[in-house]
Amino acid sequence: MSSLGMGTPGSPSTREKAKLGLKKKSGVKTRKPVTIQSVKSLPLDFRFTSGSPAGKGGDRSESDHLAAVVEEEDAGNMDSPYSSNSGSLEVEAKVGGPELEELVDSPARSRLPAISSSRIESRWSDTSSYGAKKKVQAWCQLSNGDWALGKVESTKGTESVLSFPEGKVLKFNTESLLPANPDILDGVDDLMQLSYLHEPSVLYNLEYRYARDMIYTKAGPVLVAINPFKEVLLYGKNYIEGYKRKSMDSPHVYAIADTAIREMIRDEVNQSIIISGESGAGKTETAKIAMQYLAALGGGSGIEYEILETNPILEAFGNAKTSRNDNSSRFGKLIEIHFSSTGKISGASIQTFLLEKSRVVQCAVGERSYHIFYQLCAGAPSSLREKLNLKKAVEYKYLKQSNCFSIAGVDDAERFRAVMEAMNVVHISHEDQDNVFAMLAAVLWLGNISFTVIDNENHVEAVADEGAHTVAKLIGCDISDLKVALATRKMKVGKDIIVQKLTLSQAIDTRDALAKSIYASLFEWLVDQINKSLEVGKRRTGRSISILDIYGFESFNKNSFEQFCINYANERLQQHFNRHLFKLEQEEYIQDGIDWAKVEFEDNQDCLNLFEKKPLGLLSLLDEESTFPNGTDLTFANKLKQHLNANTCFRGERGKAFSISHYAGEVVYDTSGFLEKNRDLLHMDSIQLLASCKCPLPQMFACKMLVHTENPVGNQYRSSGADSQKLSVATKFKGQLFQLMQRLESTTPHFIRCIKPNNSQLPTTYEQALVLQQLRCCGVLEVVRISRSGFPTRMSHQKFAKRYGFLLLENVASQDPLSVSVAILHQFNILPEMYQVGYTKLFFRTGQIGSLEDTRNRTLHGILRVQSCFRGHKSRCYAKERRKAIVTLQAFIRGEKTRRLYSAMVEKHRAAAVLQRHIKCRIARRKFVDVRNASVVIQSGKQSTNLVSHHKIFGLVNQNVSFLCHRDEPFFYLFWPLLNHFSFFIDLI
Numbered sequence: 001m002s003s004l005g006m007g008t009p010g011s012p013s014t015r016e017k018a019k020l021g022l023k024k025k026s027g028v029k030t031r032k033p034v035t036i037q038s039v040k041s042l043p044l045d046f047r048f049t050s051g052s053p054a055g056k057g058g059d060r061s062e063s064d065h066l067a068a069v070v071e072e073e074d075a076g077n078m079d080s081p082y083s084s085n086s087g088s089l090e091v092e093a094k095v096g097g098p099e100l101e102e103l104v105d106s107p108a109r110s111r112l113p114a115i116s117s118s119r120i121e122s123r124w125s126d127t128s129s130y131g132a133k134k135k136v137q138a139w140c141q142l143s144n145g146d147w148a149l150g151k152v153e154s155t156k157g158t159e160s161v162l163s164f165p166e167g168k169v170l171k172f173n174t175e176s177l178l179p180a181n182p183d184i185l186d187g188v189d190d191l192m193q194l195s196y197l198h199e200p201s202v203l204y205n206l207e208y209r210y211a212r213d214m215i216y217t218k219a220g221p222v223l224v225a226i227n228p229f230k231e232v233l234l235y236g237k238n239y240i241e242g243y244k245r246k247s248m249d250s251p252h253v254y255a256i257a258d259t260a261i262r263e264m265i266r267d268e269v270n271q272s273i274i275i276s277g278e279s280g281a282g283k284t285e286t287a288k289i290a291m292q293y294l295a296a297l298g299g300g301s302g303i304e305y306e307i308l309e310t311n312p313i314l315e316a317f318g319n320a321k322t323s324r325n326d327n328s329s330r331f332g333k334l335i336e337i338h339f340s341s342t343g344k345i346s347g348a349s350i351q352t353f354l355l356e357k358s359r360v361v362q363c364a365v366g367e368r369s370y371h372i373f374y375q376l377c378a379g380a381p382s383s384l385r386e387k388l389n390l391k392k393a394v395e396y397k398y399l400k401q402s403n404c405f406s407i408a409g410v411d412d413a414e415r416f417r418a419v420m421e422a423m424n425v426v427h428i429s430h431e432d433q434d435n436v437f438a439m440l441a442a443v444l445w446l447g448n449i450s451f452t453v454i455d456n457e458n459h460v461e462a463v464a465d466e467g468a469h470t471v472a473k474l475i476g477c478d479i480s481d482l483k484v485a486l487a488t489r490k491m492k493v494g495k496d497i498i499v500q501k502l503t504l505s506q507a508i509d510t511r512d513a514l515a516k517s518i519y520a521s522l523f524e525w526l527v528d529q530i531n532k533s534l535e536v537g538k539r540r541t542g543r544s545i546s547i548l549d550i551y552g553f554e555s556f557n558k559n560s561f562e563q564f565c566i567n568y569a570n571e572r573l574q575q576h577f578n579r580h581l582f583k584l585e586q587e588e589y590i591q592d593g594i595d596w597a598k599v600e601f602e603d604n605q606d607c608l609n610l611f612e613k614k615p616l617g618l619l620s621l622l623d624e625e626s627t628f629p630n631g632t633d634l635t636f637a638n639k640l641k642q643h644l645n646a647n648t649c650f651r652g653e654r655g656k657a658f659s660i661s662h663y664a665g666e667v668v669y670d671t672s673g674f675l676e677k678n679r680d681l682l683h684m685d686s687i688q689l690l691a692s693c694k695c696p697l698p699q700m701f702a703c704k705m706l707v708h709t710e711n712p713v714g715n716q717y718r719s720s721g722a723d724s725q726k727l728s729v730a731t732k733f734k735g736q737l738f739q740l741m742q743r744l745e746s747t748t749p750h751f752i753r754c755i756k757p758n759n760s761q762l763p764t765t766y767e768q769a770l771v772l773q774q775l776r777c778c779g780v781l782e783v784v785r786i787s788r789s790g791f792p793t794r795m796s797h798q799k800f801a802k803r804y805g806f807l808l809l810e811n812v813a814s815q816d817p818l819s820v821s822v823a824i825l826h827q828f829n830i831l832p833e834m835y836q837v838g839y840t841k842l843f844f845r846t847g848q849i850g851s852l853e854d855t856r857n858r859t860l861h862g863i864l865r866v867q868s869c870f871r872g873h874k875s876r877c878y879a880k881e882r883r884k885a886i887v888t889l890q891a892f893i894r895g896e897k898t899r900r901l902y903s904a905m906v907e908k909h910r911a912a913a914v915l916q917r918h919i920k921c922r923i924a925r926r927k928f929v930d931v932r933n934a935s936v937v938i939q940s941g942k943q944s945t946n947l948v949s950h951h952k953i954f955g956l957v958n959q960n961v962s963f964l965c966h967r968d969e970p971f972f973y974l975f976w977p978l979l980n981h982f983s984f985f986i987d988l989i
């Protein structure tokens, strides 16, 4: 399909454009590329006025006039310019011929939101002569429905002549032309910034960005993600860091996840990221990217790795190659990631919805069954192959029927190893893994079981071939029991139990039902095991972010029960989307008495009523018919026609078909197989067979099936001959959806709309019509319109006053919240047209609260700085004082210590002196004794010589002195000097 090529790198090549011919080339808008950065910072209320950067070549008058056009457009932008189709389409039919006439009549066209053509008329025709004069550019719709940009060459009456870059010149009705945005708005990252908001400008903007690998674009509060079908360098550590630190702010899944995590912490409210889009639009990949960001931000404990590793397991068991997507999720998934109060991941839980069981036994040519079967056949180690008697995929009938065994660029054996590794990570034991593989092999071998006719009533019995033997071995039952369960059915008639033999088709149905339920039970069991591994347990804090990745709207040539359920789920999700982005928003305006122009949107409540109404809704009638023993698909179709023909969303078709007018388009359903799929009965014989198995898994599956059965095991047969009385699939699914909606209702939603740019899964190919249809389906344009013309930001008076009141220069603390709020608005000169004061809340236009928030943040940062300076100063003073005190204390202690030391030393000194004295005394005494003794010896010698002469005179005296001089006598010391003199005296004598 065509592409509005830009002739810039990344856009479709010139050769490609030439091949596309005029219709495609006419879309080529040869413009000078502008940097996105320059556009990003444009204010939302940006207007083209003279002197603005958009003024081409300084052409003031043109800029002035464009400004006038823009103002006029804005004055009327409450209505969608693109929604008026009558005028333009009429003319296009003239220009475009019969193809376009078909388009005019198509239901999709007729479903476009209605708007008076006079609005466009007044907007464009007033300026068309000017446009012709100045050769301004305008969008025109070609006969194939594509939009092309041309130059207005001339305008005459109601006709304008436009020239296209390839040199072609075509005539169009002036009223059908739509004004083009100025060049500077090329590739804006929020569609709300477009001056002219209509289909071609939105398509062009998305394509412009897509061609430059900018696959994410904001549409007001919604993120639009276009599948690149190639690796784009937008992910990884650096990008995660960039969004975490807010150094990157261009639209991205990371930005959405970042907002969710911040709002969860700030508002203490659970968040949800709701990802929707057609099959192959990139929902699963987007969910994984969001999980990657949350894991990076909230990780640390290792649980985040476990959460990420659930993806390969769930994809292997729940995804398959379809005609639209090589890795299509055949189940819905809600993953709830729990966080602690500090924002760290504490656990997670996964809820799955409606696995497409029928794929196990039947899939269309070119499609595959679930990946795990091919992975097991390709990657199982030889020991496992031997144990399970595994063959190549091509040898299994269930896999062989679609004649597709591989996916380009995918190595199944390698993926199998990744799945085993992931199973280890989520703590599935090796024994359990072996049991899982045994069940998979059993399902494959069940498909190979064949039957032979045994009587002329076409009754059959199962052939005891390799298939039957292997199944019996793998599930752990007796081969005879298996044969009986597959080829007979026990029925209770009165008090008797009779055994009925089955015909070939009945036996095949029984076998396939057993295979389907083993696989579905195995999937359920695996999810339970994963949940146990990720269990939050006591760590649950109540804060969580849920990521919903659910199958997108489906419409094929033949639509069956699966599409019926999937599209019903999408209607519910669309209602949730509408409620949050349109209904609740508008209801809030009305409740709060806001002066506001209502924006029309397509409410799908009627369609939902068609499904859910009791007793005459689609689901009730389906259940009713499913319980009738004689009910058939045809009687069901007739019943629908009988009861629902008056409903505008319903139309009875020929035979067993009917069609529903969904929000995304009309879908024709074929009721063949509806009742059987809705009943989803597994015969009690099969359940009992599983219950009697020796292997643990079949036993567990049987237990669960019996728990779901309303009737107790002892009373397991119904008179009708049918088996377990469980809830119908549709009713169960409805219950699950209601639960899901309740869960989502309690969260703040963040919407991501994935868009598939082409049906061939090719990179750089952008099909306008396909993208446009998806944009219309998901109401992206309405969201942008409502956000642009409304007041998307709101805050209660109390919250506003509390949050920004401190910014007021005057003290108004005593005043009521409303007065404080108004004072804030006045102080910050918020223009009156930028906000409205409601009864309970304040409503702001986009971006207004941002400037207030910036001021608040700046002020808070300033306050924090002042506080930190003050605290620093205080702490320093305190530290100084303490230091001083410590020094004093230390001086005192040191003095005290020194004093004590000194006195101890003095004592020691004194003691030493006494000791010394005594020692000296002793030494002196000894010396004295020695001297005395010596003296005595000398004296005695001398005396002996003198003795004779003096004997008589001094005989007596000498006697007494001797007595006195005895050294031990105290008198000795007294008389010693005297004695000395005396002896001297004696000597003299």
Ligand SMILES: Nc1ncnc2c1ncn2[C@@H]1O[C@H](COP(=O)(O)OP(=O)(O)OP(=O)(O)O)[C@@H](O)[C@H]1O
Pocket: 227, 228, 229, 230, 231, 232, 277, 278, 279, 280, 281, 282, 283, 284, 285, 286, 325, 326, 327, 328, 329, 330, 550, 551, 552, 754
């Ligand atoms: N951001 C992306 N970057 C690169 N390739 C992508 C990206 N998103 C999607 N794709 C490609 O598109 C394919 C389909 O995407 P995905 O399986 O996510 O679609 P889906 O919407 O989940 O489809 P379904 O509803 O069938 O499950 C992926 O296998 C991948 O090749």
